Amino acid sequence: MSTHEDVLSSENLPHEPEKATLEGKNKFLGFWFFLGGETVLFASLFGTYLALKNSFGAAEHTTPSQELFGLELVFIMTMLLLTSSLTSVYAMYHMKNHDFKKMMVWLGITVLLGAAFLGLEIYEFYHYVHHYHHTFTSSAFGSAFYTLVGFHGAHVAFGLLWIITLMIRNARRGLNLYNAPKFYVASLYWHFIDVVWVFIFTVVYLMGKVG
Amino acid sequence: MAKDTNSNHADQYYKAKKKEEMKHQVITFALMIVFTIIAFGLVIGEFDKLFVFPVLLVLAAVQVGFQFYYFMHMSHKGHEFPALMIYSGIFAAILTILALTTITWV
Missing domain, CATH: 1.20.5 (Single alpha-helices involved in coiled-coils or other helix-helix interfaces)
Incomplete structure (x- = not known):
């Protein structure tokens, strides 16, 4: 009984608690497998967008991407997401030092930055729909744009819910070998969201602005 | 007791190593900010398309490499x-x- 408690208590955590158990190792490997699949999934959406970005069909209101996109908002969104990636690195740094409280604080900051990003993205979409009539059904460009960027936004929303759930669920438990892999994997997911965003702001917004 | 001293040494070693890694990650973050600003600057500066596109893609690829190798610990x-x-x-x-x-x- 007491040995079991020892293993799970936060004073005796091993180095790299996220990979100390077989379950943790499996989560780690399985999650990277999943990220490989996600890469291909997003590639198919990027490929679709690139192929259809100049297809407006017989749309009544057509606004090409050069006029549509505003770089100020995208720049702020990029900075928010990039910073949230760093704050989740800080969270994992404290996890590896077995400091549960500091990890929770940095995860909380990550969630706030992610929520700000999502809020700006919703505002952006609202702006496009109401001022430019750029909707999901207005043209092939619209469909491809909202599918790609919206799918990324849905990933951000899912990541936020995931991290918040983990924080609430484990708030009173403290850090142990059972939940350390869960926090670690969630932070990997959060970094991957930023990886996808790097290509979205480059390929969709910056290249779209150039033409 | 002997075991405790051993693990203490190990703790110190890992702590220093984690500090070192943190330093690399902060440098990585600073570089990513710089790359992002360069990317936006290139577009705002309205340079030639044939020059801007390849540079933008290289900047993006390097940033993604940083994410994978430093932020996601692939190194x-x-x-x-x-x-x-x-x-x-x-x-x-x-x-x-x-x-x-x-x-x-x-």
Whole structure:
């Protein structure tokens, strides 16, 4: 009984608690497998967008991407997401030092930055729909744009819910070998969201602005 | 008791190592900010398309490499499987994008 408690208590955590158990190792490997699949999934959406970005069909209101996109908002969104990636690195740094409280604080900051990003993205979409009539059904460009960027936004929303759930669920438990892999994997997911965003702001917004 | 002193040494060693890694990650973050600003600057500066596009893609690829290797710890030992998964994913991703942009709808 007491040995079991020892293993799970936060004073005796091993180095790299996220990979100390077989379950943790499996989560780690399985999650990277999943990220490989996600890469291909997003590639198919990027490929679709690139192929259809100049297809407006017989749309009544057509606004090409050069006029549509505003770089100020995208720049702020990029900075928010990039910073949230760093704050989740800080969270994992404290996890590896077995400091549960500091990890929770940095995860909380990550969630706030992610929520700000999502809020700006919703505002952006609202702006496009109401001022430019750029909707999901207005043209092939619209469909491809909202599918790609919206799918990324849905990933951000899912990541936020995931991290918040983990924080609430484990708030009173403290850090142990059972939940350390869960926090670690969630932070990997959060970094991957930023990886996808790097290509979205480059390929969709910056290249779209150039033409 | 002997075991405790041992683990204390190990703790100190790992702590220093984690500090070192943190330093690298902060430098990585600073570089990513700089790259992002350069990327936006290139577009705002309205340089030639043929020059801007390749530079933008290289900047993006380097930033993604930073994310994988420093923020997601792929530079650490024991990340052979993650590297295999991500590089296979990137390989399939490139094929997918090539196919969709050159054959399917053209």
